[in-house]
Amino acid sequence: MQGIILFALLVSTYLMVIAKRMPALIRSFRYQSLLLFLVTLLAAFNEKQVELYLISGMIILVKVFLIPYFLNFTAKKIKLDENLGLFVNSQLSLLLALIFTYCSWVLSVNLGFGQLSLLSVAVSVAFSVILIGAFLMISRMKAFTQVVGILVMENGIFLLASSISGGMPFFAEIAIFFDVFISVVIMGIFVFRINKLFTHIDVNKLSRLKG
């Protein structure tokens, strides 16, 4: 059961990699968050912890509804052209994503998780999500993708946390959620500002400050 969800989560991440346009990206991020919510819910079932229920509730609140809504809202507000501006075309990106997955599996083995145990799968999925998130940030031009990328990485980390150490202390989790939300909002504000000053959000063109 859990394995399937993890696999679906990985797939949703791949969907992000091949996404060429903004809505697609946000949609697949929403899927990913949803799956993450399922994972935590399962963990909550297994471990019978109240905090985990709460946390999963927060996931569905913040990551599945609030943030994607906010992103869409801003996207409409500044009515940008919806292309993401790929440095690396989607096929190649997908290939790289697979390589990242392999790397993360190697890493998880290095970290001493048992071969092919569910834990190791979870860890390698988490790592690959993180790596792919970073890759998204590097390989896409638009400011939005970088926001999404950060969120993806954060998801990955959350998955890792919940899968290996049964989550962090409760208040830490809450704080981190709060923090992530704030950061997204602030980034949104800056996206606005960039759009106002530069009349585009193509961060690749932001290169006045050199050397």
Add this chain to the structure above:
Amino acid sequence: MMIILQIILLIITAPLLSGLITKIKNNLRMRKGQSVLQPYYNLAKLFFKDEVISETASWIFRVTPFVVLSSTLVVGILIPVFIFTSPVHQMGDFLVIVFIFALGRFFLALSALDTGSSFGGMGASREMFISSLVEPALCMVIFAVSLQFGSTDISAFSSMHVISVSSVVAALALFLITIAETSRIPVDNQETHLELTMVHEAMVLEYSGRSLALIEMASYIKQMILFFLIAQLIFPIGLPVGNFAQILPWVLWYLIRIGIIAVLVALVEVSVAKMRLFRVADFLGFAFVLGVVATVCAILGV
């Protein structure tokens, strides 16, 4: 007492040497030539002539003749020519001579610049150039010589009585140096007054009358001393304890030795042509190399 005698003898004989060389040169050139005593006449004439001093000149121009003369004479009393050891030998050693000559030269060059004539400046420049190249060669020669008896003491030098390869080579080097120092062909030419060629003459161009006489005198004595050094290197005969009885043969022997050197100098002067100023560097470089060779010989003990 003896030292006074020595000074007087030097002063008396010095012009003679110059006259002698000129005479020999003239005869070699198949001329009758002036009398050997001509320098004396010149000095006397100059001494009683009127003197003209440039209006540009300052006190330096006036004191120079005395400084030059006294510095030369100091060397004169420092070197024992007729006597075993100078009574003032505590005044200094061989090296001091170099510095004392430098003193005279320094002032001569300044006085040449003092009058503001471009001849003077040119002469000063060339003189300082030549002398600064002479210094290392001279130092090397002194080094070679003093290696032989492990000291820079003059009386030891002037009482040496063995002749060695090293001292002969050193003498050769010293000979070249002397030619440069006493402004003779091929480095300089005393007879010309052509601005392209003259060095020493250009410096003293503005001098006249008594001052000129003093300067001429000084240069005669300097020449004498240098010749004596060469002679001492080539024909080393230990000096007797100076007293009146033995002084006479001594003066003769001394004159003979000097005479021979004079002949050599004259021969050189008539046989070679004056060279360009910038080849003087090579000329004196050669002298320096000879000095080095002499040193090597001295180290090897031959």
Add this chain to the structure above:
Amino acid sequence: MAIVIILGIPLLLAVGAFFVKGERLFGIINCLGYFVALCASIILFKEIVFAGHIGVFSNFIYLDLLSVVFIVVISVVAFAAALYSITYIRKDIEQKTISGRKARFYYLLSNLFCFFMFLVPSMNNLGMLWVAIEMTTLVSAFLVGFYNSKESVEAAWKYIIICSVGIIFALLGTILFSYAFSISGLSKSLNWSDMTPVAHILDKNILKIAFIFILVGYGTKAGLAPMHTWLPDAHSQAVAPISALLSGVLLKTAIYAILRFGIIIIKSGEFAYFTHLMILFGSISLVISSGFILVQKDLKRLLAYSSIEHIGIISIGFGLGSPLAIAGATLHVFNHAVTKSLMFFGAGNIVSFYKKHNMNAIKGVIKVLPFTGIMVLLGCFALTGFPPFSIFISEIMIITAAFSNGSYFIAGLLLIILSVIFGSFIYHFSKILFGNLPKGASTQGEPLSGKLAFLFLFFLICGLGVVLIFKYKDLLWLAQRLLQG
């Protein structure tokens, strides 16, 4: 309860910034508040030196020597910045570059910024530590983009994105640490006060990997090359007092975080690992920053790169790890904070007069702003490690330690790079400081509060330089206890 005061004051001021009208008045209140905080932090320091460590709120806030040292540094620079802000902000308002509303906004944000920076060393829970650091990024991003020009917004964007990414890796590292802790069969906790004592039984392999993430993550925030790229942009665009805070203390808080985990690594017996990594990054930072300093044209970027250089020195110092080196590095944390703030204040005055960052366009500062000019000149010598200023002492301590550890290569590198940087600093500053008055400029008077800020810092630079000569024994005694955890 000094710690509560220290944490409380900035919050109160932040709230106060809303209600108090008149930025002039509030500026004075502000700097009084920070003066109290400064005193409190010194008292706290005393307590800790004797008590060893303090925990309040059931060890939610937990302080040891290392933390309190950083708290003192922060409070000093915060006080100076508050002092300087009074004139600076007023000048901006007079010049109509910002409105009164914005001034209050500034005070709000800067106080929040200080609050979160104070929070960093006092947190016990490593997760909360992470949160605090992330919050400093988010708050200060607005202060970087304060003037809302193209450059400043670009700088802010780069700052926020790069730091967030870096910091996310740090979070990953933190989780791995907690994993290493949890699999060692102990109760689930992220408190370093719990982790440190049992560090030796944790799984070394995981710790090592985790530390790499930590180093890259917090290293990004600390401005270790090659993750330093956001730093010059942000520092050159921020408001002058904030530049001082950023480069004076923000970087140091990140260093603090690295050290927290570093201590655990050391305790787990992987000292060499820690040493190598720290020295590696330190050296890279040194070399790269020296290159950029040499051919820099922008005044504030120059100072920013010199911050990178000093962070490099500090991390080398901590990396060397002998008591002398640690003492040196800790001192350097303080000295650099003070000196660099001085320089940034000076740069702030210069820039606000000339309206340019480009050093080729700035001439004759000493004639225009005599006080600032002289302060900057002296600060420039202080920053490049000339006696009798304090940085000389900390640098000489680190170099000595490097030599006596036998790591001649590092020592040689330090000496060479420091000379190069010195040369380029003197080159740049003699160009801008001396020379004739620019056309149409006349000698400017400078208000008192600005001067006070300079004098306060300068007093610390000189005073410390002298005092420490006498206090070296206590210093080493502290240094030995510093990394005990």
Add this chain to the structure above:
Amino acid sequence: MLYFLPQKLFLFDSLSLFFLVVILIVSLPSLVYSFGYLKGDYSAAKIFLAQVLLLAFVLFMALIVSVRNCLIFLVFWEIMSLVSYFLVIFDTKHARSIQAGLIYIVMTHIGTAFIIAAFMILHNHAHSFDFFAIKNACLAMPSQTKNIVFLLFLIGFGTKAGIVPLHIWLPYAHPQAPSHISSIMSGVMIKTAIYGIIRFVMFILGVNSSWWGVLILILAVITCLVGIIYALMERDIKRLLAYSSVENIGIILLGVGLSMFFISLNLPYLAVFSLIAGLYHLVNHAIFKGLLFLCAGSVYKATGTRDIEKLGGLIKKMPQTSAYFLLGAMAISALPPLNGFVSEWLTLQAFFLGAFNVIGGSKLFLGICAAMLALTSGLAAACFVKAFGVTFLAKPKSHYAESAKEVALSMRIGMLILAVLIVIFGLAAALIIKLLAKVSGSALSIDISNMSFCLNNFTLFPQMAKNVYLSTPLLALWLIILGITGFAIYRIFGRGKLTIYKTWDCGYYKLDSRNEYTATAFSKPFRIAFSFFLLPYRKTQKIRESFYHIKSFTYETRTTKIFKKYIYDPVLAMVLKAAMFMRRIQPGSIHLYLGYIFITLLLLLIFMRQF
């Protein structure tokens, strides 16, 4: 363990005292001089600042030579550099002085880096910064380490002292400072470096192999020649003096290096003797170079130019200054019976005595070094004939010189003091040498109780040399006697009257200052003789109206500063190139920046095992 505040801070052994005396000897006259010099040109506040800086400068030099702890030494050393930097850039209105200050402070800081390294290595062995602790530790130090430390010290202090090719800053910094400062910098400050070499290499480290001495001798010879040749080419009088300082540092180092050489050959007497020679020249140079710089300052003050081609005829306008300058020039050209002569004679004598007592090829080596020293003094004489002749003699060459007046009283007093010292140090040589013997004895920690250097209070008499004497008073006496005799003859027997008339002009009726021999012309033979080193080049520019008629014709000849051109400039260019290249890693693209983080992370994970 690091001893920041040592228990015993100061050390006043005879070496320190000697250097303290040297510092005072030059500083006090300069201080007196400065009152007159600074007045008029600067505002009162600036004059006050200048005096404060001057006092601080002197104070820190004094501290440098009297501390006994490396770290404190270092602190004072750096502070001294700082203060002197401020003094160099004192005329902030000139861009040149800023540049000069830059070159100076950077070079000296690099030097300091080497010194720091040396100290740290010593500290590793001694675990202390105290001189004597290190001295004891050095007995057990492996000779390899000693060699490294020696080289570090040589480079470090050599930079300050201006050993070729590290002399590059000296001709920039010294001329730009106010003249009384130049006189202190040139007279004393560079000597603190010599103090460093003597103190740390000879006293503390202890000479352990003979190549140290040989190396220093070779460097010293090069320094002498290069310094004086450049000085000959100069036409800016203060730069000329600065270069001649380089030369004199060379002569001092000849003494020091010789002493090292003899120590390694275990010839204690000669070691002491040659160190005496070195120290004697050190104090002499302090005096006459101080005097010369003060005179140059007076000339600058009176005329407003430092270019000797524009001067001339000053001997009539400023008689006292010119007299002092002449005295200084005579002393520095080693003319008897002044002090420069004594020290150069001692150095030469040291070479000769050494040659008599060593064996084989070393004899030749020493002889050639001596010859080079002789060449140097010859060139120095030429250089100062030029300097004095062109500056003070003949007719004024420009309006600068025509309007000159004699300088203020305080300045003249300052110069007078030094001039008197020159004569004293020339005539009282024997007494001074007795003192210096103690100094160098203690510096080399050699017992000098059974060594004698003087016959009596008037006559030098090196014990090892077979009856070699030098008595400057006697020499002076005889010079005067014979001079007076000559004068007497001149007056008594001379007939004929004395007329003042124009200089002989070959019938060309209006001879003026433009016909005079210039400094450039004076140095032409040297320029050609040493062209292999100076690489002279000329720029000629004709402005023609027509093919036949040339309207104006400019001609200038320059020499190439080869060390700057072939060593420093390329290195600097290389560093800058590297920096510019490095600058490219930051093109402003955020994606690239994120990439850096990512790649760093991956690399670290991959190579984790290596750490």
